[in-house]
Amino acid sequence: MTRWFLPQDTIPSAWFNITPHLPKPIDPPLHPATRQPIGPDDLAPLFPMALIGQEVATEPWIDIPGEVLDILRLWRPTPLVRATRLEQALGTPARIYYKDESVSPAGSHKPNTAVAQAFYNKREGISRLSTETGAGQWGTALAFACAQFDLDLKVYMVRASYDQKPYRRVAIETWGGEVVPSPVDEPDHPGSLGSAISDAVRDCVAREDTHYALGSVLNHVLLHQTVIGLEAKEQLExxxxxxxxxxxxxxxxxxxxGGLAFPFVPDAGVRLLAVEPVSCPTLTQGRFEYDFGDTAGFTPLLPMYTLGHDFVPPSIHAGGLRYHGDSPQVSALVRDGRMEAVAYPQGKVFDAAVQFARVEGKIAAPEAAHAVRAAIDEALAAKETGEEKVILFNYCGHGFLDLSAYDDYLHGRLLDEQG
Ligand SMILES: Cc1ncc(COP(=O)(O)O)c(C=O)c1O
Structure with a gap:
């Protein structure tokens, strides 16, 4: 295992905007009631103007505010690691690298955008945020970020995860956030990200002091995550x-x-691969069409791959991958052939996660384990052909709060028919 660190003063000072690099422009979001393109005023009850501006920005680079950089420096730049022991175990000529986003305070990539979102909301006079969380990673990240800027936070946590992962709730509460299971009005429902988003948006629009924060999907969120790919590029060099x-x-x-892959989009010849669970196969089996971001239909309609906004995926362990839709930018890249997608059942994902843990020592979050699986399969394919290819994957979170998933796998309780 070899690591490449960048000095702290080389943390990227601007985010990479994918918009000018997309093969075709993306169609605009539509108003949920009128089905007409939405304008900034429609989004103003939910988001600060700075983030609304970033949603539609066309300039190639957007400066990262100093206050955000100061907090990102608590854990950034993150290490790039070469998984030499995994390469040896597989007997592959491929060189496998991973970007270790698990070293953040919340244990995943999510704080990269949480800090920026909390900063812009605070600067525009907001005192409270509402949000949803699936596996709890986003909720913990936003709770950490709100603690930095003295903002109140209410988190609607998908009930299946709330019941399975009590320690993420404790982390949210430790950082000062309040957390409730969602859907709030259906106590027997396992929930989904779509219904938790509905709860959080409903909370936000009812209060003047509150904005809503989304941990994925939207352009500004992916923009903030591009520090991952920008650092990785320098570290590979x-x-x-x-x-x-x-x-x-x-x-x-x-x-x-998007955070890892977007900075590589302009580099012809670099393949980009999305990995999803077969139980929630948005990119591999969904349809590209306008759909709501949430179950109740409160959010704008976005042009994206979707399984339908009322799709409720089975309660797999990778809670963060249980979303019916996908980022419009990622969807456009897949539709236009610049990005590929593959889906795996969770048993195969955990085979890879345990192998990775035993040779590299890292216990991956179930979501990150999907990338481990695909990286191993790419390395095994290289072994067949003798190709010395360079594989880069995102180790986007650790699994220390997901050990019940490993327990199920190790003791034969993982249900593969659920994906
Ligand atoms: C560790 C981890 N990886 C991946 C994801 C999936 O989200 P995204 O596709 O926005 O990265 C989540 C979501 O909660 C997560 O917690």
Whole structure:
């Protein structure tokens, strides 16, 4: 295992905007009632103007405010690690690198955007945020970020995760957030990200002091995550690599994938691969059409791959990948052939996660384990052909609060028919 660190003063000072690099422009979001393109005023009850501006920004780079950089420096730049022991175990000629986003305070990539969102809301006079969380990673990240800017936070947590992952709730509460299971009005329902978003939006629009924060899907969220790919590019150069042959990341709503992959979009010849669960196969089996971001139909309609906003995926362990839709930017790249997608059942994902843990020592979040699976399969394919390819994947979170998933896997309780 070899690591490449960047000095702290080389943390990116601007975010990379994918918009000018997309093969075709993206169709605008539509108002949920009128089905006409929405304007900034329609979004103003939900988001601060700075983020609404970033949603539609066309300039290639957007400066990261100093106050945001100061907090990102608590854990950024994150290490780029070469998984040499995994390479040896697989007997592959491929060189496998991963970007370790698990070193953030919340244990995942999510604080990269949480800090920026909390900052812009605070600057525009907001004192409270509402949000949804699936596996709890986004909720913990936003709770950490709100603590930095002295904002109140209410988190609607998908009930299946609330019951399965009590420690994320404790983390949210430790950072000062309040957390309730969702859907709030259906106590026997396992919930979904779509219904938790409805709860959080309903909360926000009812109060003057509150804005809503989304942890994925939207353009500004993916923009904030591009620090991952920008750092990885520099670190690969330090490692003596030109460019990766393939960039791999799990995809729930697309934020860690966009964050790692977008800076490589202009580099012709670099394959980009999204990995999702077969039980929630948005990119591989969904339809590209306008759909709501939430179950109740409160949010604008977005042009994206979707399984339908009323789709409720089975309660798989990768809670963060249980979303019916996907980022419009990621969806456009897949539709236009610039990005590929693959889906795996969770048994195969945990086979890879346990192998990775035993040779590299890292216990991956179930979401991150999807990327581990695909990276191993790419490395095994390289072994067949003898190709010395360079594989880069996003280790977007650790699994220390997901050990019940490993327990199920190790003791034969993982249900593969659920994906
Ligand atoms: C560790 C981790 N990875 C991936 C995801 C999926 O979200 P996204 O596709 O926005 O990165 C989540 C979502 O909660 C997550 O917690």
């Amino acid at each position: 330090l490692a003596g690599e030109r460019l990766p042959d393939v960039v791999i990341a799990p995809c729930g709503g697309g934020s860690n994938l």
